[in-house]
Amino acid sequence: MEFEFSVTQVHNKARTGRLVTPHGTVETPLFMPVGTQATVKGISNRELVEVGSQIVLANTYHLMLRPGPERIAGLGGLHGFTGYTGPWLTDSGGFQVMSLGHRRVISEEGVTFSNHLNGDRTLLTPERSITVQEQLGADIIMAFDECPPYPAERDYLEASLERTLRWLERSLAAKTRSDQALFGITQGGVEPDLRRASTLETIKFDLPGYAIGGLAVGEPKEKMIQAVELSTDILPPDRPRYLMGVGHPEDLVAGVALGVDMFDCVYPTRTxxxxxxxxxxxxxxxxxxxxxxxxxxxxxxxxxxxxxxxxxxxxxxxxxxxxxxxxxxxxxxxxxxxxxxxxxxxxxxxxxSYGEFARRFAARRWPAGEPAWFRQAMERAGVW
Structure with missing residues (x-):
């Protein structure tokens, strides 16, 4: 089955959609639970379905190290290995470029990690990331990227942005499976001109979907919202938009208002x-x-x-x-x-009635008055 996305309703910038994958059709906007080790910690597959999960995310870097992509592929990919038969999404390992900063060295070829399990040196390249994701068999896979920390020097942001684009090209060239949708990831930190440049260059690849990366890494909410709005204003309206690593309720309400379709985060289960x-x-x-x-x-x-x-x-x-x-x-x-x-x-x-929904949410969340960043997000979205 081909990957398809259609927008079903639009209210200002917010929209609902229907995303068709080989393992099921889902309704957007949606939140994706994170199953780093091919499991959402402590939650069974049946419980995931019962609470309303539609797509589950797994981590390429961690599954590459243990139990290994070859083993998972031999047991039917993530769907057969875990028994969760709905849609899966796998990240590329790019977030670990930042989160394991003390254990990695970045080069044009890729990222060399010091394996956190036994200390062995492990090279993850765009080609290796795509190969692993194809072995894992997720419905949606991500291009290998470099996620810079916050704060970061402008020179670093520019270099990582350009490297991410080159890695996207290599990721796309390495892809062989037609039953997986490859999403590109935009970067640029919270610098408006860099974020705009990254987004404009990334959409030239005409991909099935796009992710807004490099946010929710410590930047002020005002800057995150500005970057999200800039991104959704540029990204193609007929493709799904995925805001990576965002899971706080107020961020979801603001992100949806600005046109985001997909979110993921460890926040609910870790909390x-x-x-x-x-x-x-x-x-x-x-x-x-x-x-x-x-x-x-x-x-x-x-x-x-x-x-x-x-x-x-x-x-x-x-x-x-x-x-x-x-x-x-x-x-x-x-x-x-x-x-x-x-x-x-x-x-x-x-x-x-998204404006009314957002006002009710804000009144419960902040009885003394919503913060300026949230009000600005609603105003920019045109719902207040």
Whole structure:
């Protein structure tokens, strides 16, 4: 089946869409849980489906090291190996260029890592990244890129931008499977002219989809929003737009308003493992003694298993006792929270009421008034 994307509804810059992949059709905008080691930590495949997950992300670098792409390919790729038969997306390993900065050396050929498992030297090139991703068999694969940190000197940003474009060309040349969609990744940090140049050069490759990379790495929210708006204004309207590494609820609401279709982040599950539950007002710290006698669910409006069956008091007991069930239930709830948020966003776009949806969200999130960056995002999106 060919990869297809169609926009179904538009409200100012926000839009809904339908993304067809070889392993299923999904509705956008959507949030993708991160399964770094081919698993979303502590969550079963059945639970992923039950909470509303549509695409799961896996990590090329980590799976290349363990258990190895050849083993996964021999067992049916990610779909056969894991038993999760819905769409998969694999990153390229480019984020590890930044996150493992103390363990890597960048050259034109690629990136040499000091293997975090045993210290061996491992070379990851655009060609190797694509080969590994083809062995993993994801529906959507990413071009190898260099994700610069924040802050970074302008000279470094320019060099990494140009290198990412050359690596994109090599990634595309290395691709052999017709049943996988290769997305390009734009860079340029938060420098408007560099971000614009990267985006304009990347779309010349006429790819099935595009990712906005190099954001949510420590930059101020105002600068992130400016870079997102600049990017979505340039990216082709008939291709999916993926904002990489973004998962805070307020960032999703702002990103959707500006025309983003896809998001991913470890935030909901990592936050759950730290004992926090996501709610409209922010986060509940369920390791706190204040909830030890609270009979209410995490969120009375939530339809997840944790909220339908357990109290804050019980979940606090599990967290404080170090029981893994508590952290699993919080992770499930947090995923469901973000999926419900995206479901509400899709309904609001379809009914032309995204502004009202965003105002309700902001009123719950910030009773004393929304921050300037969020208000500016809504104004630039034309919904306020």
């Amino acid at each position: 759950g493992r730290f004992g926090y539950a996501l709610v409209d007002e922010g986060r509940l710290n369920l390791s706190s003694a204040r909830y030890k006698d609270d009979p209410e669910p995490i969120d009375p409006a939530c339809d997840c298993y944790a909220c339908q069956n357990h109290s804050r008091a019980y979940l606090t007991h599990l967290v404080r006792a170090g029981e893994m069930l508590g952290l699993r239930l919080l992770s499930l709830h947090n995923l469901r929270y973000l999926h419900r948020l995206m479901e509400e966003a899709r309904r609001a776009i379809a009914t032309g």
